[in-house]
Amino acid sequence: MSFNNVKITDKEVYKILYLNKVKGFPPYQLETMFPVSKTTIKNIVNGKSRKDCYFAFIDYMEKHPKEILTLFEVI
Numbered sequence: 711m712s713f714n715n716v717k718i719t720d721k722e723v724y725k726i727l728y729l730n731k732v733k734g735f736p737p738y739q740l741e742t743m744f745p746v747s748k749t750t751i752k753n754i755v756n757g758k759s760r761k762d763c764y765f766a767f768i769d770y771m772e773k774h775p776k777e778i779l780t781l782f783e784v785i
Contacts, residue, residue, distance in 0.1 A: 718746055723754055723763040728782050730755045731771060 722744060729735040729743075737755055741748045753759035757768075771778045 718744060720760075720763050723760045724767055725782060726751065726754050727764065727767045728778075731767070732778055732781070 726740055726744060729740060730737065737748065737751045740751045740755075744751065750759065754764065757764040
């Protein structure tokens with residue numbers, strides 16, 4: 711599978727951060743769920759890429775600890 715120039719949406723980035731930071735999914739598990747490389751996943755969860763999304767997510771998580779738990783839950 712080639713990952714050349716694969717773009718993921720902000721929503722997908724937030725979902726990666728949610729699954730990692732809230733649900734505890736390790737990066738290697740997330741690699742199977744999104745069409746990007748393992749390096750991209752690691753850079754996202756460590757705040758090295760997509761920094762705008764990373765810092766917005768962390769800020770929201772700190773300010774809304776209860777709401778973050780259900781951010782991607784299906785009703």
